[in-house]
Every structure is written in structure tokens, then in C-alpha cells.
Amino acid sequence: xxxxxxxxxxxxxxxxxxxxxxxxxxxxxxxxxxxxxxxxxxxxxxxxxxxxxxxxxxxxxxxxxxxxxxxxxxxxxxxxxxxxxxxxxxxxxxxxxxxxxxxxxxx
Amino acid sequence: xxxxxxxxxxxxxxxxxxxxxxxxxxxxxxxxxxxxxxxxxxxxxxxxxxxxxxxxxxxxxxxxxxxxxxxxxxxxxxxxxxxxxxxxxxxxxxxxxxxxxxxxxxxxxxxxxxxxxxxxxxxxxxxxxxxxxxxxxxxxxxxxxxxxxxxxxxxxxxxxxxxxxxxxxxxxxxxxxxxxxxxxxxxxxxxxxxxxxxxxxxxxxxxxxxxxxxxxxxxxxxxxxxxxxxxxxxxxxxxxxxxxxxxxxxxxxxxxxxxxxxxxxxxxxxxxxxxxxxxxxxxxxxxxxxxxxxxxxxxxxxxxxxxxxxxxxxxxxxxxxxxxxxxxxxxxxxxxxxxxxxxxxxxxxxxxxxxxxxxxxxxxxxxxxxxxxxxxxxxxxxxxxxxxxxxxxxxxxxxxxxxxxxxxxxxxxxxxxxxxxxxxxxxxxxxxxxxxxxxxxxxxxxxxxxxxxxxxxxxxxxxxxxxxxxxxxxxxxxxxxxxxxxxxxxxxxxxxxxxxxxxxxxxxxxxxxxxxxxxxxxxxxxxxxxxxxxxxxxxxxxxxxxxxxxxxxxxxxxxxxxxxxxxxxxxxxxxxxxxxxxxxxxxxxxxxxxxxxxxxxxxxxxxxxxxxxxxxxxxxxxxxxxxxxxxxxxxxxxxxxxxxxxxxxxxxxxxxxxxxxxxxxxx
Numbered sequence: 053x054x055x056x057x058x059x060x061x062x063x064x065x066x067x068x069x070x071x072x073x074x075x076x077x078x079x080x081x082x083x084x085x086x087x088x089x090x091x092x093x094x095x096x097x098x099x100x101x102x103x104x105x106x107x108x109x110x111x112x113x114x115x116x117x118x119x120x121x122x123x124x125x126x127x128x129x130x131x132x133x134x135x136x137x138x139x140x141x142x143x144x145x146x147x148x149x150x151x152x153x154x155x156x157x158x159x
Numbered sequence: 160x161x162x163x164x165x166x167x168x169x170x171x172x173x174x175x176x177x178x179x180x181x182x183x184x185x186x187x188x189x190x191x192x193x194x195x196x197x198x199x200x201x202x203x204x205x206x207x208x209x210x211x212x213x214x215x216x217x218x219x220x221x222x223x224x225x226x227x228x229x230x231x232x233x234x235x236x237x238x239x240x241x242x243x244x245x246x247x248x249x250x251x252x253x254x255x256x257x258x259x260x261x262x263x264x265x266x267x268x269x270x271x272x273x274x275x276x277x278x279x280x281x282x283x284x285x286x287x288x289x290x291x292x293x294x295x296x297x298x299x300x301x302x303x304x305x306x307x308x309x310x311x312x313x314x315x316x317x318x319x320x321x322x323x324x325x326x327x328x329x330x331x332x333x334x335x336x337x338x339x340x341x342x343x344x345x346x347x348x349x350x351x352x353x354x355x356x357x358x359x360x361x362x363x364x365x366x367x368x369x370x371x372x373x374x375x376x377x378x379x380x381x382x383x384x385x386x387x388x389x390x391x392x393x394x395x396x397x398x399x400x401x402x403x404x405x406x407x408x409x410x411x412x413x414x415x416x417x418x419x420x421x422x423x424x425x426x427x428x429x430x431x432x433x434x435x436x437x438x439x440x441x442x443x444x445x446x447x448x449x450x451x452x453x454x455x456x457x458x459x460x461x462x463x464x465x466x467x468x469x470x471x472x473x474x475x476x477x478x479x480x481x482x483x484x485x486x487x488x489x490x491x492x493x494x495x496x497x498x499x500x501x502x503x504x505x506x507x508x509x510x511x512x513x514x515x516x517x518x519x520x521x522x523x524x525x526x527x528x529x530x531x532x533x534x535x536x537x538x539x540x541x542x543x544x545x546x547x548x549x550x551x552x553x554x555x556x557x558x559x560x561x562x563x564x565x566x567x568x569x570x571x572x573x574x575x576x577x578x579x580x581x582x583x584x585x586x587x588x589x590x591x592x593x594x595x596x597x598x599x600x601x602x603x604x605x606x607x608x609x610x611x612x613x614x615x616x617x618x619x620x621x622x623x624x625x626x627x628x629x630x631x632x633x634x635x636x637x638x639x640x641x642x643x644x645x646x647x648x649x650x651x652x653x654x655x656x657x658x659x660x661x662x663x664x665x666x667x668x669x670x671x672x673x674x675x676x677x678x679x680x681x682x683x684x685x686x687x688x689x690x691x692x693x694x695x696x697x698x699x700x701x702x703x704x705x706x707x708x709x710x711x712x713x714x715x716x717x718x719x720x721x722x723x724x725x726x727x728x729x730x731x732x733x734x735x736x737x738x739x740x741x742x743x744x745x746x747x748x749x750x751x752x753x754x755x756x757x758x759x760x761x762x763x764x765x766x767x768x769x770x771x772x773x774x775x776x777x778x779x780x781x782x783x784x785x786x787x788x789x790x791x792x793x794x795x796x797x798x799x800x801x802x803x804x805x806x807x808x809x810x811x812x813x814x815x816x817x818x819x820x821x822x823x824x825x826x
Contacts, residue, residue: 058163062163066170069174072199121569121571126574
């Protein structure tokens with residue numbers, strides 16, 4: 053490959069790459085600014101994870117009970133605990149939804 | 160070609176530097192356009208890196224000896240497949256491979272998260288791009304694959320290292336690199352979660368498959384390397400506790416610990432700090448593994464690579480550790496546990512013990528690897544740690560780990576009662592005790608670690624069998640249908656759990672293979688003249704003469720050995736010494752010959768030497784029982800990992816619902 057051809061190939065590659073990198077600034081779509089999570093968002097996320105973990109725990113408990121890993125007595129007490137945990141998370145979510153969002157995103 | 164290749168790598172360096180700066184700014188300013196631009200830069204870097212790889216492969220295929228790595232690692236008579244794989248035989252080529260996999264993984268992460276994880280992604284991209292800046296700098300400044308040959312370009316190259324002329328070299332290094340490099344993704348997400356204070360379970364869910372993929376690739380890479388050592392290195396074994404083998408094992412052990420402890424965080428909200436520590440340790444050990452492989456600071460069968468990249472890799476490792484430690488300390492208050500350990504007889508406690516054993520094992524291996532360096536630095540004398548040191552800890556930590564492999568899945572979360580323990584474990588324990596007694600009666604009591612390992616393997620196998628049987632039975636009770644249907648439903652509805660059990664089954668096969676071949680093998684060495692025989696493990700090997708064959712770049716001189724047992728002839732083996740004709744200095748390799756049989760026994764023969772003047776050969780022969788189970792374990796491991804990694808649409812829907820509802824602003 054001659055030097056001139058090599059230089060031309062490199063120039064084409066550089067131009068293409070610069071175009072690709074600059075494209076988001078050239079395209080008509082406007083870049084809406086990202087918003088950070090507010091404390092309310094974080095609380096909601098935490099409650100949903102607690103709710104889903106309790107649901108998953110109940111599913112596993114059911115399976116463990118059916119397969120004999122957990123006694124009837126343990127099953128009942130653990131089931132009560134997980135249901136209370138899920139109910140607590142759901143209550144928390146209801147409370148959160150009924151309050152107006154006055155928090156601002158965290159920095 | 161070299162000019163274009165060098166320009167491409169410079170462009171990659173510029174792109175990933177830009178991506179690092181742009182993504183940090185995008186994270187600080189919450190600027191989506193800047194973030195998209197950074198993402199495009201990462202993908203452009205991948206395209207440029209792949210183009211550089213293609214150019215180098217073309218140079219290798221065209222014997223362009225004006226490029227130094229082509230001259231130093233190939234020859235005109237080298238077969239085409241090895242011309243292609245010689246890319247990663249050289250130091251600069253393997254760094255290029257690292258960079259290719261890293262830019263590829265980063266591009267995939269960018270594409271996967273185009274419309275999600277918007278708060279995390281700028282920092283994920285920044286961390287990944289920071290890593291890419293390091294490797295791109297090495298590929299352009301310290302160790303360029305396109306460096307030109309100094310002086311007059313010779314007509315032919317120096318040839319490829321003989322041990323690398325093996326089909327396994329096509330897959331072993333790329334698989335290892337996929338593993339090492341992919342661990343950068345969970346590390347980047349963990350750091351991004353700490354930076355953004357998003358220490359909820361989102362980052363765990365985002366990296367689960369990447370972690371499994373990295374861990375599975377590293378596991379497959381190690382098994383391929385073990386098979387390569389078995390058929391190519393010619394010392395009769397598959398694992399020699401070589402520093403570079405250890406380098407791959409350490410992150411794999413840390414990754415295994417993480418894969419278990421992450422379940423405790425998901426289920427019980429515990430071990431959050433520990434999980435970040437494990438992700439960091441796994442990635443740091445991957446970098447350390449690359450340092451060991453590439454620096455040449457330790458004596459190793461991989462010591463064909465000596466280079467100045469070692470100090471740079473150590474600096475990079477220090478930066479990674481300092482960065483992660485600072486962030487972890489900074490965000491420690493966010494990582495408090497939701498629950499406490501309620502009982503030492505619970506699944507979370509079992510996982511904790513498993514973690515401690517895995518980490519302790521990784522640490523003793525690390526100590527064994529760095530001990531020669533430390534002893535040289537402190538006393539001026541390089542003392543090495545030998546195989547018995549590693550084997551002792553393999554037994555000391557491996558057997559309890561094997562027991563936990565069986566206990567963990569059967570024990571309940573939170574706490575287990577004596578009654579439920581007896582109900583759950585009686586059959587596995589009775590089976591293991593009965594099986595162990597039977598094996599002792601059959602004469603396997605000569606090795607107590609071997610016998611204990613077999614008994615524990617029975618224990619684990621029965622627990623896995625019971626899990627599948629009880630699970631399928633429960634499934635049938637709910638949904639009806641046939642047993643196979645119930646089994647398929649069971650696995651498809653709980654891919655992580657049952658895929659994990661299949662991986663446990665692979666561990667059992669691996670342990671049986673290692674224990675049987677390590678504890679019950681035989682070895683013999685003899686000097687033979689034509690017509691003479693030697694005995695090994697109940698087999699008779701009769702030497703009947705020499706045979707010479709010629710290949711494209713070598714000449715094989717083989718001893719003909721007739722294998723018989725109990726009077727019956729089983730076949731002929733041809734262990735050889737291979738002389739390479741494309742090397743300027745005399746270069747030889749041992750070409751072992753192995754006979755596998757249906758009982759899983761390998762008769763492994765090595766031609767240690769030949770003296771034509773006295774018409775004698777020196778033969779070393781080994782009988783290795785059940786080594787084939789190790790390779791079978793590899794296939795089962797891949798199956799289990801695939802089941803676990805395979806996307807679960809219901810899980811994806813649940814995660815999407817959770818995060819899109821919770822974070823309406825992100826949609």
C-alpha cells in the first residue's frame with residue numbers, strides 16, 4: 053500500500069469517526085437534561101425492592117415447604133413474616149403515592 | 160499496512176480518552192447528548208480495534224515480515240490456522256486482543272443500556288473507558304503490534320513457539336480473555352452505583368448475566384488450558400499449579416464467591432459491602448492475572464512472554480484498588496444490611512462459609528504465587544512454593560467446599576430446625592456413608608482424601624437428584640402433566656437455581672476426575688530396546704521400533720508401543736519427539752500419545768528420549784483413571800452456565816415494571 057493511499061484511508065477513517073462522535077450534537081433531537089433521583093424516588097425504589105424480595109421469598113418458601121425443606125411450623129411463621137413485610141412495603145408505597153412530591157433531585 | 164494499523168490504534172486511544180472525559184461530564188451535567196456521543200466514541204473505538212486486528216491478521220497471513228510480531232512469531236511454513244492464532248502468541252498481539260474484547264464488551268453494554276440505567280451509564284462508561292485508555296496506551300506507546308522490523312527484513316520468520324502449535328490455542332486464550340475482561344463490566348456498574356448512590360439492587364440485576372458470562376468464560380478457558388497442558392506440554396498431568404494457571408483460578412474463585420453472596424443480598428438484603436469488595440477483588444485479580452501472564456516476573460510454562468508491560472499493569476492495578484477502596488469507604492453508610500444473620504444453620508450462613516473458604520483458597524494461592532517475588536525482595540533468594548503446598552490447601556478447603564455444595568441448596572433461608580435437617584439430609588447422608596463404605600471395600604481406602612471426595616460427591620449428587628425430583632413432583636402437584644414436562648417447566652421457571660445445580664453436577668464430575676486421577680493413578684519409566692516391555696497400572700507396553708513422519712514445518716520421530724492388558728492387544732501408541740524445521744535454533748517438543756477407553760482410563764505415553772546408537776528409547780507411561788470426566792465436566796458446566804445465563808422473560812418483565820414504575824422520570 054502506498055503512502056498516499058494509506059494517508060487517504062486514515063483520513064477517511066478519522067472523518068467517519070469524528071462524524072459518528074459528533075452526530076448527537078448535529079442531530080435535530082434535543083437533548084433533554086437528565087434528572088437525578090429525588091429522595092421520594094429512592095424511597096419508592098427501596099419499597100418496591102422490599103416488596104419484590106418478600107414476594108420472591110414467599111415463592112421460595114412455598115417451594116421449600118412443598119419439597120420438605122421447611123417444617124409446617126416454620127413455614128407458617130416465615131409466611132406470616134414475609135406477608136407482613138410485603139404488606140408493610142405496599143402500605144409504604146400507598147402512603148408515598150398519596151403525598152404530593154415536593155422533594156427535589158439530589159446532587 | 161503498519162501505518163494504517165498504528166493510526167487506527169492511535170485513533171482508538173483518542174476515542175476512549177474522549178469517551179472517558181465526555182461520560183464524566185455527561186454524568187456531572189446530566190447531559191444526554193454528551194452521553195450519546197461518548198457511547199458512539201466507545202463503539203467507534205471497537206470498530207477501529209477490530210479493523211486493527213483484521214489488518215494484523217492479513218499481515219500474518221501474507222507473511223509481512225516488515226512487522227516485528229509477524230517476523231518473531233511466524234514462518235512461511237507455519238500452517239494457516241496457527242498463522243491466525245499467532246496473533247495472541249505475541250505480547251503486543253495479546254494486548255490488542257485484551258483491548259478488542261474490552262471495547263467489544265463496552266460497546267455491548269452501551270447498546271444494551273441505550274434506554275435504561277441512565278443515571279448509572281455515564282459512570283459505567285467512564286470506568287470502562289478509563290480501563291480502555293490504559294490498554295490503548297499500552298498498545299500504542301509501550302507495546303505496539305504494528306512496530307516495524309529493525310534493519311533488513313529477513314526472507315523468513317523465526318517460527319511460532321511449539322507449545323502454541325495446538326488447536327486448543329485457538330480457543331484457550333480468547334476464552335480466558337473474555338473472562339478476565341468481562342469482569343470489568345460488573346466492576347464498572349458497582350463503581351457507578353457507589354458514585355451515584357444507587358446502591359439498591361439495580362446494579363446487581365444489570366450485571367448478573369455479565370458476571371455469569373465472565374465467570375463461565377474463565378472456567379471454560381481454564382479447562383481448555385488444562386486440556387492443552389494434558390495433550391501438549393507432555394508431563395502427564397493437566398494442572399501443575401503454574402503461576403499463570405493460578406492467575407486464572409484466583410479471579411474465578413472470587414467470582415464464584417460473588418455469585419453466591421449476591422443471592423444473599425437479593426434475598427435478605429445482607430452482605431452489600433462484601434459484594435462490592437468481591438466484585439472489586441475479582442476484577443483486580445483479573446488484572447493481576449494479566450500482569451502475571453504478561454510481565455514474565457514469575458517462572459511459568461507461559462514464560463514465552465517477557466515484556467516491559469509489567470510495571471504499567473501494576474500501576475493500573477494500584478489505581479483500580481485505590482479508586483474502588485476510596486469509593487467504598489465514602490459510600491459505606493449507604494451499604495448497611497437490612498437483616499442480620501439469624502442462625503448459623505441457614506442458607507445464608509452456608510453461603511457465607513462458602514465465601515470464606517473460596518476467598519481463603521484464593522488467598523493461599525495468591526500467597527504461593529507472590530512468595531517467590533517476596534522472598535527474593537526480602538532475602539535476595541527466590542524460594543518457590545511447590546505442588547504439595549497447593550494440594551494440601553486444595554484438600555483442606557476443597558472438601559468442605561464440596562460438602563457445602565450439597566448442603567447449601569437443601570437448607571432453608573433464615574434458619575433450619577433439626578427436624579427439617581434430618582428430613583432433608585437423611586438420604587444424601589445415608590447414600591454417602593453407604594457409598595463410601597462400598598468404595599473402601601473395593602480398595603479405594605488407600606487415599607483418604609480420595610475416598611472422602613468420592614463420598615461427598617455421592618452426597619452432592621443425591622442432593623441434586625432430590626432437588627430435581629422433589630421440585631418436579633411439586634410442579635406436577637400444581638400443574639399436572641408428565642414428569643419430563645414438569646422437569647422442563649421447573650427448570651425454565653427457575654433457571655438460576657436449576658442451572659446452578661447443573662453447574663454443581665459439573666463440579667462433582669470435576670472432583671471425581673481430579674480425585675481419581677490424582678489419588679489412584681500409576682506411573683512408570685523404563686529404558687526399552689525393541690521387543691522389550693514395561694508394566695504400568697495393569698497394562699503392558701511393548702516397544703517395537705521407531706517411526707518417522709513429516710509435517711508442514713516439522714519431523715516427528717515416534718516410538719511404536721503396543722498396548723496390551725490381560726494377554727489381549729488393545730492398540731498401538733506413538734509418543735514422539737517433534738523437531739521443528741522452521742526455527743533458526745533447534746526446537747523440539749514432546750508429542751504425547753494417549754489411549755482412552757470406555758472405562759474412563761487413559762494410558763498416557765511420553766517419549767522421554769531416544770538413543771539411536773544404542774537402539775534404545777526412554778518411555779514414561781502413566782495410567783490416569785477418569786481424566787475424561789474432567790472434560791465431560793466442562794461440557795456439563797457450559798450447559799449449566801447456559802441455562803443460568805439464558806434470558807428469563809418473566810424476570811425481565813418484573814425488573815422493567817419495578818424500575819420503570821419507581822423511576823417514572825427515566826422512561
